[in-house]
Amino acid sequence: MSKPLPTLTLKDFATDQEIRWCPGCGDYAILKTIQKLMPELEQAKEKQVFVSGIGCSSRFPYYMNTYGFHTIHGRAPAVATGVKLANPELNVWVITGDGDGLSIGGNHMLHLLRRNVDLQVLLFNNEIYGLTKGQYSPTSKVGTKSPSSPQGSVDLPLMPCELALGAGATFIARSIDTEAKHLSVVVKRGDEHRGSAFIEILQNCPIYSDGIFENVKNKKLAADFKVEVEHGKPLVFGKERNKGIQLDFQTLTLKVVELTDMVQETDLLVHNENNKTLAQLISTMSGPDFPVAVGVIYRQDKASYVTDSQEQVNVARKKKRSLQELLNSGNTWTVE
């Protein structure tokens, strides 16, 4: 029988390190939520491993009193894969940002998700390079003015959840830095998922991209600009819960409709986490014409790379032999 786990609190997961994020940074809120969530997961503290790349978000492991590895730019998914392959018992978390995870590390993210390595990716998306002082990122909207794009960026941005879907991710969710309750629930579900859980967290950078998520963060506005998706529930939103999402069958596109006597909730799209087509449609909804979808967008049960790799190792180890047997195998000859 394993020993019962000691009762842990948020404090057990905080380190003595001085936190060096800018005042007002969304990362503080995320850190707090994760530290608070940790005891609720009821897992041994020593089993938690936070692996990050480079960037503001990637300082995260220094502030978590667990095992942590602050690696190099973009490579956290690869390092984390090595950690998990070495010890599948560990619960591995990848902390990354839009630049780290989707630009310099885009290739590794793609392959991590494709392999479905059993871990959680928390991608802090603030649509800007913070630590290098404000250059536009691969998620910045066209026209973003920054030190490296004084006339406005001309690159087309990518949408993290859409990319994850294309890469074959088996769990895709979106949440918001300051929505502690929502974030906590989403991350917990990601933790329960077997395989790669990709969670995009909209995160405000008060210095370089302040207010870009105002519509979905501001309590007064958010109800009209975001929709909380829940498996089996119709896509309803709005302050008065008077708006919904419908599928236009003629064009195979989504449309926002007002709920009236003629259009009822039963006429709306019902969220189904297991429907990839639906996930594609709702993950790409963006303002101001559409609400931004938050919650678990997509989920699918699929084989995980680490489990299958370990299974091959287990099969091979059944034929265990000694080093001497290996050295002597095949054609040999003896000189007297």
Added chain:
Amino acid sequence: MELVEEKLGAHHLDEKQVLDVVVRFAGDSGDGMQLTGNSFTQATALYGNDLSTFPDFPAEIRAPVGATFGVSAFQIYFGAEDVTTAGDELDVLVAMNPAALITNLANLVDGGLVIVDSGAFTAKNLHKAKYDSNPLEDSSLDGFRVLAIDISKQVLAAVEPFGLGHKDGLRCKNMWTLGLVMWLFDRDRKLTIESLQKKFASKPEIAGANVAALNAGHSYGETAELPVGIHVYKVPKADVLPGTYRNMTGANALAWGLIAGSELADIDLLFASYPITPASNLLHELANRKEFRINTFQAEDEIAAVCAAVGASFAGTLGVTSSAGPGIALKSEGIALAAATELPLVVVNTQRGGPSTGLPTKTEQSDFNMALYGRHGDTPMPVIAAATPGDCFDVAIEAVRLAIKYMTPIMLLSDGYLANASEPWKIPDAGSLQSFPVSFHEDVEDFTPSIRNGETLARVWAKPGTPGLEHRLGGIEKNYDTGNISYDPENHQKMTDLRQAKIAGIASDIPKQEVVLGEESGKLAVVGWGSTFGAIHQAVKRARLENLKVSHIQVRYLSPLPPNLGDLLAGFETVLVPEMNTGQFIKLLRSEYLIDAEGLNKVSGQPFKIGEIMAAIHKEFAAIRDK
């Protein structure tokens, strides 16, 4: 020094007994030359000769039939004395078609024997090989002993009772030829027959046809009237140490050395790699050896491979990554992360011709500088090199030992020649290999990840999953005492000094540099590293038979260097450094020891010939006499 070659003595095929012979089997990629060469190698090893082999594949996977760039060859050098290279010039060339003849004839010694399948010298094949006229009919082969046989016809007759079609029948050509060459050197066919029967156990008619072809080739030699000067050659047995032997390629030896290293260290090993020529065989071999404490990961790219290996090491498994030059260049940032976080990591570089894609299937030693210096920051890292295919086994174990003991990345240099070449390898007693069990830190009291061993300066290795040792590592500079982030100027100086001192300290943990052959001081030392061993060794041996006072020194530990190397070199009037690069190791020797060394440099994608080193030795002695 200018690269020139000396021919090695008068030709000897007139004699009934010869001390050593170089045979090259060459044919189309589909002619089965590698199988032929390997079978002949087995028989030669059993016969009791020393030997060395080198398979020479084309870079193209399935070249068009009859094309010169599709010629696949297998070379074997065997003899009565120790053999350490695959040979300079060929004594016997087996050419299965015109393309094989035209691409190899220049290497055949004057008076050498060429065996050809005249049936393959059709107008079409001659045209593909770009022959204007048939070399079997004009004077092209006048200076050689020629055995032109319509092997195709002979084979079809020999395999007729087995009822194979024309195409399948012709596929036995290589065995017929092998039978003939076995007769030529009095080799026993038993082992080949056994392995053919085993290989084709489910197709008895194919097995039977191959064996019949082998026997027919052999009896052709016995019974046919052959041209003057072609007869059975006796090659006396070599005086080899008693023991059980196997044939071993460098790639295989390196893979098995890593397996042995993990057993001796009592640790799991994750081999993370990305396919690249000529390094991939290592990945293939280890992927097939998961019954040991091995797992393999084919990463999406070279960077992911090194990073996954570093991640594995963080988690308490030994991470190993492998590539050739271009891939190692991509890994450089990941290697420095291992150095900064002081995690063990073994990096294997199977060098090939560069720069860029360069010569992927050819050999070179031009990554020496990259191995020693190719990292950002002040990032010292030990570098060791294997000298022979068999040596790859020992060097791999040593790399594992040093990486773990000093919590450091280490670079192991091999090359394309070593990886593919093979030699008889005396199988060691696994029980006699010295173990070096890893010890993970478990003491919770006053733990920091910076606790160090006072002697080695290595920091502790605390495995994630261990209660109470939760800690963070990272690439940012760390406080010497606590391991926490530190931007303090004095601390950075201290940490930089520490990293240097830790690696420099390895010098006291490695064997003293010894002289392979010759005196410990004298007129001339030929100093090599890596796969130049074989050619240097033979050249020095031959020069010493001429009473030249020359010694051979082969350096395995390239960084840090053995502490006595400077004094050793100072005892020689002249130092000659042959390298398959433009002179990289020699610069280190000059700057480290302020000695006047002479370089001998070859960058052609081909290993040194013994005659080239001999010529350089003679030139040095001529200069010494003139002084």
